[in-house]
Amino acid sequence: MGGSGRPEGESLPLLIAVSADPEQRMRLAELLDGVGPLLMVSGLDELRRLLDEGKPSPPAVIEPEPEPDGLKVDADRLVASWSDREVPLTMLERDLLTHLLTEPLQVWTYEALHQAVWGTGHLRSTADVHSLVKRLRRKLADLGNAVTIDAVRGIGFRLTDHQNPVRRTG
Structure with missing residues (x-):
């Protein structure tokens, strides 16, 4: 006691x-x-x-936002999809495509892409970025969409939807 x-x-x-x-x-x-x-x-x-x-609050009901039409990357499954088609991606391809999708139409320098994909901005040559873009372009074409990676001579690359071009104003 x-x-x-x-x-x-x-x-x-x-x-x-x-x-x-x-x-x-x-x-x-x-x-x-x-x-x-x-x-x-x-x-x-x-x-x-x-x-x-x-008292515990009632659980919040979160309605998922509808997925926009267009190119999607499933980072966990390592696939890119367009409509009902999918292509497998390597981790490097996933990282590059995901980075390009963050700002479509923005021109990404070789150094910025190298940093995003390989984790270093130190670039001896642009060959590794070119090689990765070449493989990714083929896979995007296999999806049958109009999204591609365009080269900007001497600077880098950008993601462009040739079917639905978006023009920047300003």
Whole structure:
């Protein structure tokens, strides 16, 4: 038994005091000090609010956004898809295509692409980027879509949808 006359491990009941008068709440707190856990509130509305805060919220219903038509990359399965067709991707191809899809029409430098795919901006030659783009172009063509990777001479590459060209303004 503990010093309170209760067996050890037995929990004490929660005492709830409701009073709008702050002085009365202070006197109650002094009188009930050490008796057990005490919750003091100024009114029933405050008590209801406190009790509601402890309840778990109903689960949020999240409606999935409809997938936009077009080229999609499933990073986990390592595939690119267009309509009902899929092509397998290597991890390098996935990383390159995913990076190009982040900003379609943006011209990506060889260095930026090398950083995104191989994790280093240090580039001895552009041959590795060219080789990867060549393989990825073939796979995009196998999907039968109009999206391709266009070369921007001396700079790098960009992803372009030749069927639905988007023109930048400004």
